[in-house]
Amino acid sequence: MICKQLLTFVCVFTEIKSLSNKCQDPELKERLIKNAQALQNFSVQLKILASVKAASSGPSGDSDKGLTILTQNLGVMLNATISTVGVYRIKVKKHAPYLPEY
Numbered sequence: 296m297i298c299k300q301l302l303t304f305v306c307v308f309t310e311i312k313s314l315s316n317k318c319q320d321p322e323l324k325e326r327l328i329k330n331a332q333a334l335q336n337f338s339v340q341l342k343i344l345a346s347v348k349a350a351s352s353g354p355s356g357d358s359d360k361g362l363t364i365l366t367q368n369l370g371v372m373l374n375a376t377i378s379t380v381g382v383y384r385i386k387v388k389k390h391a392p393y394l395p396e397y
Contacts, residue, residue, distance in 0.1 A: 308335045314383055323383055330376040337369040
């Protein structure tokens with residue numbers, strides 16, 4: 296189940312990368328790229344840690360704590376990315392108001 300959800304982050308990463316390629320503002324472009332890379336890194340780390348947790352035989356407080364912290368950090372980065380994409384949309388709309396919403 297978690298692998299399916301992580302695949303969603305790969306799609307999100309691809310979409311953000313596409314937006315950054317279209318972005319004219321260098322600072323915003325940099326933020327989009329960094330956010331996309333961070334999301335990709337967190338999703339890979341989460342996949343690895345979840346696999347380790349699944350393969351372990353007994354309860355492990357360290358794995359649970361690591362999964363919790365990593366998931367929280369992923370959520371924080373996702374919120375930051377959503378905000379950055381929102382700023383991108385505002386700037387695009389400002390410069391090209393005729394473009395449709397997506």
